[in-house]
């Protein structure tokens with residue numbers, strides 16, 4: 001599947017290892033991660049070579065062809081929230097994952113849209129099971 005991976009950039013990069021784990025899992029299982037740059041440790045440097053509108057247009061272009069979204073929502077990120085909302089408007093399935101010790105927005109936790117699934121994970125093994133179940137549902 002073509003997957004849009006959404007994860008914090010300017011909202012903080014503390015969970016980069018989680019984005020890398022998700023990206024690696026998806027690729028190992030034959031999926032195409034269109035927004036792989038989210039899991040790249042040099043993303044701020046490479047993105048600094050692009051204008052704000054180039055970044056926006058590229059990501060919205062990725063979203064157009066994505067078949068589902070996986071969003072790590074533990075960090076308070078404006079961009080992740082915007083992308084989740086855009087995916088809701090597009091009508092594709094969205095898996096939002098977060099760690100137990102985080103302050104996730106009610107706009108995610110309280111979202112009753114039928115395409116939105118929100119799951120808490122405690123470690124990579126737990127997260128892998130959640131990813132497997134979500135991807136098996138198609």
Ligand SMILES: O=c1[nH]c(=O)n([C@H]2C[C@H](O)[C@@H](COP(=O)(O)O)O2)cc1CO
Pocket residue numbers: 005006007008009010011012035038047055059077078079080083
């Ligand atoms: O440089 C960028 N490149 C980029 O692709 N994004 C997109 C992808 C991420 O899923 C999301 C991160 O948003 P934010 O930077 O507000 O945390 O927005 C966001 C930025 C910076 O806002």
